[in-house]
Amino acid sequence: MSAHATPRPGIPADETDAHTWTGRARQWLLKKLPPDKLLPEDQPSYVASWAYVFGMGAIASLLWIIISGIVLGLNGPQWYHVSSLGSFVNSTHLWSVELFFIFMVVHLWLKFWMAAWRGGRVLTWITGVLSFVVSIVAAFTGYLLQTNFDSQWIAFEAKDALNAVGVGAWFNVANVGQLFAWHITLLPLAVGAVVVLHVLLVRVHGVAPPLEAAESDAQLLHHRPESTQSPESTESRDAVR
Amino acid sequence: MTGWLVASLGTVGDGTYFGWDGFTIQSGNLIVIVVMIILFVLALVLPFPGGKRRK
Numbered sequence A: 001m002s003a004h005a006t007p008r009p010g011i012p013a014d015e016t017d018a019h020t021w022t023g024r025a026r027q028w029l030l031k032k033l034p035p036d037k038l039l040p041e042d043q044p045s046y047v048a049s050w051a052y053v054f055g056m057g058a059i060a061s062l063l064w065i066i067i068s069g070i071v072l073g074l075n076g077p078q079w080y081h082v083s084s085l086g087s088f089v090n091s092t093h094l095w096s097v098e099l100f101f102i103f104m105v106v107h108l109w110l111k112f113w114m115a116a117w118r119g120g121r122v123l124t125w126i127t128g129v130l131s132f133v134v135s136i137v138a139a140f141t142g143y144l145l146q147t148n149f150d151s152q153w154i155a156f157e158a159k160d161a162l163n164a165v166g167v168g169a170w171f172n173v174a175n176v177g178q179l180f181a182w183h184i185t186l187l188p189l190a191v192g193a194v195v196v197l198h199v200l201l202v203r204v205h206g207v208a209p210p211l212e213a214a215e216s217d218a219q220l221l222h223h224r225p226e227s228t229q230s231p232e233s234t235e236s237r238d239a240v241r
Numbered sequence B: 001m002t003g004w005l006v007a008s009l010g011t012v013g014d015g016t017y018f019g020w021d022g023f024t025i026q027s028g029n030l031i032v033i034v035v036m037i038i039l040f041v042l043a044l045v046l047p048f049p050g051g052k053r054r055k
Helices: A021-032 A054-075 A084-113 A122-144 A149-164 A176-205 A218-223 A234-239 B003-009 B027-045
Strands: B017-020 B023-026
Touching: A054 A084, A054 A176, A084 A122, A084 B027, A122 A149, A122 A176, B017 B027, B023 B027
Parallel strands: none
Antiparallel strands: B017 B023
């Protein structure tokens, strides 16, 4: 058996091997996001700053939102409105949303003042904006599912606006059952998909460097996505630490 | 059946509002905004633990 005729699992194929769309897709993915970029072992030293932790804080909050949401959805409102444990899990669901938005907004502010869309990171910025917008809709449907006077007030304040823009028939805030489906299936999937895409784009382009970093910074040359140089040796990697 | 509905009603309050010259904000919203501004400033000025060692 020749070495390049049939690529073995885990072994990148040669350029000449791509004769199907799956092969071309694999090569494109491996070129855009090789495994050492997808799961890096180290980061530039400027990442050792509190300015770089809030994105991961938002992701940690999102994970707890999803876990607690699954528990709440499986047990139902009769559980989380009456039992002590249910009320507690319901409260952690709310407070993780509060933390999610707090971390996401601080992340947004820090990245805005860092002009984090530099260096071909426009799509990373846009997916961040999209995740913020979709998260607001997801949180809105959550507030409508409190099944109390507060949620009723919010729903009928929003009803006129949604009718006015012509989506009231399909996104009917007066229909708790429909809102429940939006809140536990469609919107979590949308938020999850956009956040995953955002994180993958961060991995593709690398974290945005601070404005003070010079263009000739060795760390930037190493992490520049369009850089054609081969992965640097251990010596040069140590030199930038 | 209505027990859980009644239980949930007791948790709804009017909230506390602050207002200056036509501007009104609920205390919870004000606290969240102030916390975000504090976190933003702290992220810029506080040293990161272990940061010097990594450099």
